[in-house]
Structures are given as structure tokens and as C-alpha cells.
Amino acid sequence: MDKYEEFYKHVQKAADEFRAIPSGEVIRIISHLDADGLSSASILVKAMTRCERQYIVTIVQKLDAQLAEQLEGENYRCYAFSDLGSGQFSTLAEKMPSKKIHIFDHHKLEDQHEAPNITHVNPHLFGIDGSKEVSGAGVAYLFARALDIRNKDMAHIAIIGAIGDVQESDGFEKVNTCILSDAVESGKMKVIPGLKLFGAQTKPLHKLLSYGSEYNIPGVTGSESGAVQFLMQLGIALKDGGDWRKLVDLSDEELQRLVAGVMIKRAGEPNPQAIIGKVYILREEEKQSPLRDAKEFSTLLNACGRMDKPMLGIGACIGDEELKPRAIAHLADYKRELMKSISWFEESYKNGGIIKGGNYIIINAGENIRHTMIGTLASMVAKSNTLGEGTFILSLARMDDGNTKASIRMSGNGSPPDLREVISAITERVNGSYGGHMGAAGAVISTEMEQQFIEAAKEIFTKAPIPETQPRQ
Numbered sequence: 134m135d136k137y138e139e140f141y142k143h144v145q146k147a148a149d150e151f152r153a154i155p156s157g158e159v160i161r162i163i164s165h166l167d168a169d170g171l172s173s174a175s176i177l178v179k180a181m182t183r184c185e186r187q188y189i190v191t192i193v194q195k196l197d198a199q200l201a202e203q204l205e206g207e208n209y210r211c212y213a214f215s216d217l218g219s220g221q222f223s224t225l226a227e228k229m230p231s232k233k234i235h236i237f238d239h240h241k242l243e244d245q246h247e248a249p250n251i252t253h254v255n256p257h258l259f260g261i262d263g264s265k266e267v268s269g270a271g272v273a274y275l276f277a278r279a280l281d282i283r284n285k286d287m288a289h290i291a292i293i294g295a296i297g298d299v300q301e302s303d304g305f306e307k308v309n310t311c312i313l314s315d316a317v318e319s320g321k322m323k324v325i326p327g328l329k330l331f332g333a334q335t336k337p338l339h340k341l342l343s344y345g346s347e348y349n350i351p352g353v354t355g356s357e358s359g360a361v362q363f364l365m366q367l368g369i370a371l372k373d374g375g376d377w378r379k380l381v382d383l384s385d386e387e388l389q390r391l392v393a394g395v396m397i398k399r400a401g402e403p404n405p406q407a408i409i410g411k412v413y414i415l416r417e418e419e420k421q422s423p424l425r426d427a428k429e430f431s432t433l434l435n436a437c438g439r440m441d442k443p444m445l446g447i448g449a450c451i452g453d454e455e456l457k458p459r460a461i462a463h464l465a466d467y468k469r470e471l472m473k474s475i476s477w478f479e480e481s482y483k484n485g486g487i488i489k490g491g492n493y494i495i496i497n498a499g500e501n502i503r504h505t506m507i508g509t510l511a512s513m514v515a516k517s518n519t520l521g522e523g524t525f526i527l528s529l530a531r532m533d534d535g536n537t538k539a540s541i542r543m544s545g546n547g548s549p550p551d552l553r554e555v556i557s558a559i560t561e562r563v564n565g566s567y568g569g570h571m572g573a574a575g576a577v578i579s580t581e582m583e584q585q586f587i588e589a590a591k592e593i594f595t596k597a598p599i600p601e602t603q604p605r606q
């Protein structure tokens with residue numbers, strides 16, 4: 134039996150154990166607040182509804198000993214953790230001994246990953262790389278499908294989760310690929326070729342092309358008038374009546390012409406085809422809705438989670454017609470907040486408010502940026518062309534409980550060192566907690582320790598080996 138068969142068999146066993154829970158028990162679902170966490174929770178919610186079980190959902194930013202103690206004190210007996218739990222396994226085992234627990238996670242394991250009262254579902258237990266091959270939502274989906282084959286109609290939600298956790302790059306790896314074929318088979322999703330530009334569903338075409346991304350289109354990137362001219366040369370109308378056209382409004386023939394035109398412009402670039410990507414379309418969503426493109430859907434979930442409205446995101450996932458438009462409206466608020474964070478960063482970068490070293494920058498935002506958005510800001514800075522390749526980006530913002538949230542990323546397209554290890558080395562010095570993945574990790578420390586944390590970070594960054602880099606595409 135190969136590792137995948139073993140993993141799927143294990144999932145089946147977890148589903149069997151779940152079925153054995155008396156039907157009167159309320160299932161207490163605890164999930165993470167990012168796009169993957171909300172996708173995971175949505176899948177579990179729908180699966181519980183389908184098997185007529187009662188449930189209560191709570192969305193959290195972190196799972197720690199304090200929360201575990203609080204949950205232990207509740208009157209419920211059965212807990213399902215999704216997109217978290219594996220990294221806090223020993224805490225759950227120690228603090229929640231009286232509960233029946235299911236964990237559906239894809240984060241790295243702790244040394245302890247077994248306990249008599251915990252059913253642990255995680256691909257790492259079988260040597261499958263959870264950071265690339267399957268998301269928390271994917272694990273929750275596999276469980277839901279094992280519980281009831283009708284839950285196959287939720288595969289697209291697992292794909293949204295995987296995209297949210299950046300597991301897509303020109304397609305998916307093994308487990309996600311299987312989930313994607315379920316999503317296509319169920320008629321919920323289709324995959325079409327497109328340009329890897331963010332905002333195909335929502336931004337006017339000329340803006341989309343000129344706003345720029347990691348892929349340069351000479352003469353067009355950075356120049357709105359260049360983009361307008363380019364489209365005119367291709368014979369692609371900018372407006373339909375009074376409305377700006379978007380990438381999704383193009384006919385297949387126009388899209389082909391545009392892709393060919395972009396390729397010609399990019400002929401002198403190192404890897405001209407790199408801009409062509411896959412678009413994951415949610416077929417049942419309306420044509421111009423931000424929910425139609427799985428990438429935008431995952432942004433919307435992030436927006437809901439990070440702006441304290443996780444239930445709107447879950448509502449959008451499970452197709453609640455009342456919550457869906459509210460979630461969409463919320464996306465605009467989020468984008469505004471994000472723009473504010475970016476301007477704050479740019480301003481501070483210019484006037485010396487950012488700590489800069491040879492191979493790092495440290496953004497200590499205090500209360501200027503929401504702690505739930507500090508990771509997103511670090512990711513955006515990492516992807517922009519502001520910094521040299523292979524620069525550590527550490528960002529900090531205050532939470533409202535005397536703690537500070539920190540996030541770490543690295544700029545460019547090279548293969549970074551394991552950032553989870555880097556943040557763990559820094560965090561160890563100040564007694565904080567940390568988590569995340571190889572390419573994106575975070576920590577929570579006491580605000581009093583901020584200065585020590587920053588000093589430790591400087592020292593560790595300076596000693597870090599220079600990462601291997603690839604040429605930018």
C-alpha cells in the first residue's frame with residue numbers, strides 16, 4: 134500500500150470513529166481564521182448539516198493553552214479542530230483530556246502526535262507534505278467525503294482553501310489534484326487558461342494589465358496609457374456600452390488574441406510563458422461576481438476572517454443567499470484597509486520608520502496596522518519589487534491582549550530557508566509561540582518582549598546563510 138492509500142484508509146477510519154459518536158452530541162467546531170480555515174469550517178458545517186448533527190462553530194486566530202483550558206471547561210463532549218491542532222497537539226492532549234477530539238490539519242507535527250482521546254488526521258503522519266499537497270480544507274473535505282459520498286459536492290471549497298494557502302502554482306500536487314477532479318466532476322468548477330493577473334473578475338481590463346504583478350509586460354506594466362494603446366492595437370474594445378470591460382468579459386477569441394499579444398510583448402523576458410496560468414472558475418456563481426474566480430473567493434474569505442466577520446465568509450462558502458452579498462460588500466472594506474496599511478508602510482519606509490539591515494527589514498507597526506493584516510502586508514511587500522531578492526521581512530503589530538503578532542516572509546522567487554525554523558529560533562529567546570509553514574510563518578509574543586525579539590531577529594538574520602536564488606521571471 135503506498136502512502137496515499139494509507140492516508141485515505143486512515144481518513145476512512147476517522148470517519149468511522151466519528152459515526153460512532155452518539156447522534157445527540159453537539160459537535161464543537163474550532164477553525165482558523167484564514168481562507169483555508171474558513172473553507173475547512175464551511176465543509177465541516179455542511180457535512181454536519183447533511184448528517185443531521187448539531188454543531189457550534191468558533192473561528193480563532195490561534196489555539197493556545199488558555200483556549201484549550203477554556204474549551205475543556207465547556208459542557209460539550211466532542212470537538213473538531215480544522216486547519217489547526219497538529220501544531221498544538223501536546224497542549225490539546227494535556228489540557229483537554231476529557232473530550233473526544235478530531236483534528237483535521239495539514240500543519241507540521243509536534244513530537245507528540247498521538248493520544249487516546251484524539252483522532253488525528255494529518256498527511257504528514259504518512260510522509261505526505263501538507264504544506265504543498267493538501268490544505269486544511271482538503272483534509273476536512275476528504276473526511277467529509279468519507280463520511281458521506283454526497284459531500285463530494287464540496288470539493289471546490291477545498292480548492293479555494295488550497296489556493297488560500299498558496300498551494301497552487303500552474304496546477305496542484307497529488308492530493309489536491311484528486312480533489313480538483315472531484316470538483317470538476319461534480320460540475321461546480323472548471324479550469325480555463327488565462328493570464329496570471331489578479332482581478333480578472335473585477336478590475337477594468339486596461340487597469341488589470343497596467344497595475345502590474347510579478348510578471349512584466351514591457352510597455353504595458355506601469356502605464357495605463359500603454360495598456361489602452363495595446364488593447365486598441367489588438368482590436369479589443371475597452372468598453373461595452375458605458376462599462377469598462379474586464380478580463381472575464383472577453384470572448385474566447387479575444388482572450389486568445391490578448392494572450393498572443395502579451396506573449397509577443399514578453400518575448401524578450403526570461404520566461405515569456407510564465408504569465409499564462411490556470412483560472413479556477415466556480416461555475417454556479419454569477420459571471421461578474423468576485424466569487425466566480427476561486428482566487429478572488431479566497432481573498433474574500435481572508436477579508437472576512439481578518440476583519441472580524443468570519444461568519445460572512447462561511448455563509449458565502451455554503452451558499453447562504455443572505456450572507457453572500459454582505460460578504461462581497463465586506464471585500465471592499467478589506468481592500469480599503471489593506472490600501473491604508475500599504476500607504477502606512479510606504480510612508481514609513483521613506484521616512485525611516487522601518488528598521489533596515491543588509492538582508493532584512495523589520496516593520497514594527499505597533500497599532501497602525503491590524504494584527505490580523507500584518508501577515509498579508511508582509512506578503513505584499515515580499516512580492517513587490519521594493520526589496521532585493523532573498524530579504525527577510527519581519528512585521529509586528531500589537532494585539533489587544535498585551536501580546537504582539539509577528540509575521541515573517543522572504544522576498545523574491547528563490548527558495549527561502551524554512552521560515553518556520555527561523556521564527557522558532559527568534560521566538561525561543563522571548564518565550565513566545567510560533568507556527569505556520571516553510572514559506573510563511575508567524576509568532577505571538579508578549580508586547581513587553583518586542584525589543585528583545587527585534588534584537589534577536591537582527592542577530593539571527595545577519596547570521597543566516599544566503600539563500601539560493603532563481604532569476605526573476
Ligand SMILES: [Mn+2]
Nearest residue numbers: 169216269298
Ligand atoms: Mn491551512
